[in-house]
Amino acid sequence: MTIxxxxxxxTNRGDNLNIVRPRDLPALTGLSRTTIWRLERAGDFPKRxxxxxxxxxxxxxxxxxxLDNRQTVGVDNxx
Numbered sequence: 734m735t736i737x738x739x740x741x742x743x744t745n746r747g748d749n750l751n752i753v754r755p756r757d758l759p760a761l762t763g764l765s766r767t768t769i770w771r772l773e774r775a776g777d778f779p780k781r782x783x784x785x786x787x788x789x790x791x792x793x794x795x796x797x798x799x800l801d802n803r804q805t806v807g808v809d810n811x812x
Contacts, residue, residue: 751793752784761796 753761758769772778779795 752782752790753793753796754788754790755781758791758796762800 779791779799781789784790
C-alpha cells in the first residue's frame with residue numbers, strides 16, 4: 734500500500750517531511766483513530782510530532798514505513 738502524495742502534498746518540503754494529520758490517518762491506514770491511538774500508546778505505531786500547542790501530526794515517511802512493514806509481516810506469516 735502506498736500513500737497517495739495528493740493526500741499530504743507540501744510543495745516546500747521533500748517527501749520525507751510531509752505531515753499527515755490524525756484526521757487523515759483512517760483513510761490512509763484503514764484503522765480508526767482510536768485503534769491508531771492504542772497502537773501508538775503500545776509503541777506499535779509511529780510517534781506523533783507536535784506541530785504547535787494544539788496540533789499534532791505524523792511524518793508521512795514514518796507512516797509509509799509502518800505500512801510497508803505491516804505488509805511484510807503479513808506475507809511472512811503465510812509462509
